[in-house]
Amino acid sequence: MxxxxxxxxxxxxxxxxxxxxxxxxxxxxxxxxxxxxxxxxxxxxxxxxxxxxxxxxxxxxxxxxxxxxxxxxxxxxxxxxxxxxxxxxxxxxxxxxxxxxxxxxxxxxxxxxxxxxxxxxxxxxxxxxxxxxxxxxxxxxxxxxxCAVPTGMGMIINNAKLKKNSSITIIGCGGIGINAIHASKILGAKKIVGIDLNKNKKKLIKSFGATHFINYKTKNIKEKIDKILGTEGSDYVVDTVGRKETMELAYNLANNNRGHVILCGVPNPLDLKISINPFPLYYGKKLVGTGGGETIPDKDLKKYASMYLNNQINxxxxxxxxxxxxxxxxxxxxxxxxxxxxxxxxxxx
Ligand SMILES: [Zn+2]
The missing domain is CATH 3.90.180.10 (Medium-chain alcohol dehydrogenases, catalytic domain)
Incomplete structure (x- = not known):
């Protein structure tokens, strides 16, 4: 049949x-x-x-x-x-x-x-x-x-377990990045920086809770971040893009003593090598990858559904x-x- x-x-x-x-x-x-x-x-x-x-x-x-x-x-x-x-x-x-x-x-x-x-x-x-x-x-x-909601929100809620009043930087603000921004706002992040190639998305990104926007095409992104967050860097950094440059940038923008870097963009298998200074990893900096934001879908999808029905997420x-x-x-x-x-x-x- x-x-x-x-x-x-x-x-x-x-x-x-x-x-x-x-x-x-x-x-x-x-x-x-x-x-x-x-x-x-x-x-x-x-x-x-x-x-x-x-x-x-x-x-x-x-x-x-x-x-x-x-x-x-x-x-x-x-x-x-x-x-x-x-x-x-x-x-x-x-x-x-x-x-x-x-x-x-x-x-x-x-x-x-x-x-x-x-x-x-x-x-x-x-x-x-x-x-x-x-x-x-x-x-x-x-x-x-x-996909977009459990991966983007799960990363922040389950993986980062983002602390109130912390700072977070999100590289790539598509479906997953926007959800990561939204979850960071809900958990009470103080500064949320969205980085994207498309400057027309600034308003949209901010409407989900980003406090700052940086155009990925600008030179000296690190300097811009320093101005916003101070020279210590970001408490959390998420890369949703999965390119060598963005993954390395994510690592470099994070605080060297406690920064928590999450890679979730799907990397091109032909371009898998990244270059980082591993030294800060010995002192508390964290670098992790996540596929689905550590989501337990049988439980978490119901939670997101009721958050939507209770007007907690847009x-x-x-x-x-x-x-x-x-x-x-x-x-x-x-x-x-x-x-x-x-x-x-x-x-x-
Ligand atoms: Zn997907």
Whole structure:
């Protein structure tokens, strides 16, 4: 048995995605069939499309790793959720069976897919990437809980455990950076510096709680930070970009005795080496990496949902633009320009 779905598929690196009709097989053991409402496009997919991460070796393949939807059918062995549940799909692993669904046949070609993919009307995903969420949460807001919110906020709440009245600098203010800024503000950081390439984002970045903005293109970023925070440097620094220069900058902007540096941008595997002076690490400076902000999705996504419903976090403002599935390549181009927080795809338009 199959269900027909439209899907945006990566057939060739650096080429637009092709929208095709696929016969999606019903869920097998540990799998869940979900009708998708909204999917976010994350910077990770830009890397996949340009072949700058491992996914390049899987083409043709399905993409996407954050979405909201409704459970249509569950496979054998699935106990965590049931038909009719409103859910968030996330790449971050939670409880339940871990399955990689088999490739789908399409005109004698095999279309590969991972444990979670979301650029389609319907998808089949692994039980441990599906999370039940309150029906009160609007579907477009819920899709943000799949990646940007848990990663960005989790980094600050779970990893940094940011202290009140501290200072923090965030390099790269896209979906994840904005969430890190927002969480820092909620936890009571005194000074929050956002650094971004796009000077037009200054107002937006400040509206989420940044007290200062620095254009990444300016020379002497260190001097500017010194003026804002004093020469001791920042208590916390987050790099969401994952480039050699930004990772090294993050390390250098942090306080040498207690600075806590968090790297969360996905680095290009071909450009993995960074150069730092390790000496301060012996005296209390910390350098860590985080994938999903140490999120425990079965617990944390419910927490973020209720924070939104209680007006403690403003997620609505994080959605810059919503496109339809047939406009997905336009949406990808828009995201590439970088003048946005989150771009969503409405799968039912
Ligand atoms: Zn993501």
């Amino acid at each position: 199959t269900v027909e779905t439209k899907a945006a598929v990566l057939f060739d690196l650096n080429k637009p995605l092709k929208i095709i009709n696929l016969d999606l097989p019903y869920p097998k053991k540990g799998e869940v069939l979900v009708k998708i409402f909204y999917s976010g496009i994350c910077h990770t997919q830009l890397l996949e499309i340009s072949g700058k991460n491992a996914a390049g070796s899987f083409i043709p393949n399905l993409l996407g790793h954050e979405a909201s939807g409704e459970v249509i059918k569950i496979g054998t062995g699935v106990t965590k959720i049931k038909k009719g549940d409103r859910v968030v799909l996330s790449w971050i692993k939670g409880k339940g069976l871990n399955v990689i669904p088999k490739p789908i046949n399409y005109k004698n070609i095999k279309i590969n897919r991972g444990s979670v993919t979301t650029f389609s009307n319907y998808t089949v995903v692994s039980e441990n990437r599906v999370f039940k969420i309150s029906k009160k949460l609007p579907a477009h807001i819920a899709s943000l809980l799949g 997620l609505k403002k994080m959605i810059t633009k919503i496109y339809s599935l047939k406009e997905i390549n336009k949406a990808i181009q828009f995201l590439k320009k970088g003048n946005c927080v989150r771009v969503l795809i409405n799968m039912n338009e």
